[in-house]
Amino acid sequence: MINFNGLLQDNFAVTSSNRSFLYGDGIFETLKVVNGKILFSEEHYFRLMASMRIVRMKIPMDFTLEFFENQVISLTDVLSLSNSARVRITVFRNDGGLYLPDQNTISYVIEATSLASKKYEITQDNFEVDLFKDSYVSAQLLSTLKTTSKILNVTASIFAKENDLNTCLLLNDKKNVVEAIAGNLFMLTGNKLITPPISEGCLNGIMRKQIIKVMKDFPEIEFSEAIISPFDLQKADELFVTNVIQGIQPITKYRKKEFKTTFSAQLLDKINGIIEN
Structure with a gap:
């Protein structure tokens, strides 16, 4: 199950007109969730907002820090992964245009998978x-x-x-x-x-x-x-x-x-x- 634009659904299909697929016109954040909280949540949120501004994406008015956190945690809760999870949120410009987009509005998809440990550990002796x-x-x-x-x-x-x-x-x-x-x-x-x-x-x-x-x-x-x-x-x-x-x-x-x-x-x-x- 994933979160696509705020809706929990079983999957997300990338169309042939998806700008992230066609041009790499997207940005992402990789998060770690522990005990129902996003580690370093504010830093992730502000980096995401800064990145969206730099690439001229239109940030929705409701895309606040609280909204960002709720969208992530609602997914990990449903998947019973709030104990320890790896989460990726990908934001991409909506379809239309060639190199020059027809619009700067965005969509997002959030995915989550389980992590074995809450704490950080050195897992490989030889690297x-x-x-x-x-x-x-x-x-x-x-x-x-x-x-x-x-x-x-x-x-x-x-x-x-x-x-x-x-x-x-x-x-x-x-x-x-x-x-x-x-x-x-x-x-x-x-x-x-x-x-x-x-x-x-x-x-x-x-x-x-x-x-x-x-x-x-x-x-x-x-x-x-x-x-x-x-x-x-x-x-x-x-x-x-x-x-x-x-x-x-x-x-x-x-x-x-x-x-x-x-x-x-x-x-x-x-x-x-x-x-x-």
Whole structure:
């Protein structure tokens, strides 16, 4: 069962005139629901609203934070998934037009699946990555949004599978490392924690924001947003990937370099503490 424009129904059929299908003219949010609440709900809502404005979608007057939360939770309740669920809300421009749409009104569909755990856990002891260099992320505003135009991520995922990797790190058109296929990248070198700035084209991630917030609890670590080159990866003590579904996934190997996971585990404890409170 899904929620399509506020109506609970068994399925949702994409027509040949759907603009998200034809042109990738859509955006989405991936949420984690725990105990009947959306984690970091306000951050997700405001990112969704900002994304809709950037791509010139018309935001319905009733699309408030309360409406957003009710639409999600009504679905997880019906599916008996409110205990722990992964939810995706996809917003797309309504049919009509070619590249230039006939209208800017929107429709949305919400889907939910169960998650095994409420808390964030490091589920993979070994997590190997390498660079994906066949295509590049453009260092511009649209790259920071969660749009339905994700062919680069799809192709990189296939490359990772073909090469027995857990994921790939993506480069931007300046040849700097910006993110992983499904999450933001952080690098710990000595007492310095670095993540690429949004201006490099990385996703404006919700878990990325949470990590930045909790860094105040680690005064011994100097945090900054700075460019990461492929060469910098070899000098790092720890690398990890963040997103709202997995929380934090430490990288244990990049090429011949192996990494510690100590600080990743400490950060994950902090994030779980926020959820529990």
